[in-house]
Amino acid sequence: MTRPSLVIFDCDGVLVDSETVSNRVLADNLARHGLRLSLADTMATFIGRSMVGVRDTALDMGAELPGDWIDLIYAETYAALRAGVEVIAGIPALLDRLDATGIPYCVASNGSAEKMDITLGQTGLAPRFDGRRWSAHELGVAKPDPGLFFHAAAAEGVAPPGCVVVEDSASGAEAAHRAGMRCLGYVPEGHPDRLSAWGATVIRRMDAVAAHIGLGPDQSV
Template identity: 70%
Template structure:
């Protein structure tokens, strides 16, 4: 089925920011008494809000200051401003969607500012003008389906005719609860955590056109 709208997550789906952000997070938490490997941090925190990351880190023994969320955002944004790359295949995929007139948007648990930084540094920002949805702004975060449902309603599309592209179990769960099919982007590993939430695993963004029945460029 060709969808009427594709809803992309941002970090790890449009922009390759997850490794940068999580390495910085590992270093930050180590300063606050919690030692984690990069893989452990990715498994624990990917797809969550920063407030949720802080709560989980405290439960694991981190001694975080009251203003930790502001601290980690400042460090993260400074690092991201040094530049990140688009996820391989994303520019070409968006070109194909534009060619066939298939609408798309981005819905992220990250802030508007963070999306502006990462989409801006990759040159993708103009493609999502007026079609960015942030959990910070709307005050509803994945796995709650409200972020995706708001995006669909704002763009006048039936949720059942939307397709979500996600890289985290949190996002896949939000898609499932919204009644939207989901492609789980898993370029490495088996994608089992995404599949457990009902996502159809893809390894490469170049798979998407054939899967949704549009012509390759």
């Protein structure tokens, strides 16, 4: 298998285990605004969307949201994330292997730079992505639009077919498909259909990535 020239990681749910925290805050917030969803339904409905997309979908579903709702939900979410998140199991070892083999990597997220400062900062991952973090908020283009991935690839001087994307959301898998990039869909549990429908190769553990990018099995396992 040909090794990629660049690995592009999503942030939430791929590098850091922040999706449960963020979506619990979202579910509680929406319940206060007339839309009651379980945590599982909230995650299934909103993971991978920009906050503008979350707002618009919630409104369509019957939520009554104030005009400054996006600012308010960000404040609530960031406060919860500052209380602590964990690194996704297997990520430090994977990054070590990429460093050792000279394969560059970056992060491209629909989340804000401030959110990445919080999550990557407190987990010690921030220095590993210094100068290689791309936010939809700053670039003005969000997944499933492929523009975020095109920007990340261009910044590293890599053509799209030379990239592998590691994603956990359908919108990210769709963006990778539209960008002409191979996608590894991280689905640690549950049904992977929403990612595999966009051509993603499903993985259940991060230590499986190495074998899928031509590095062989993770020797630390």
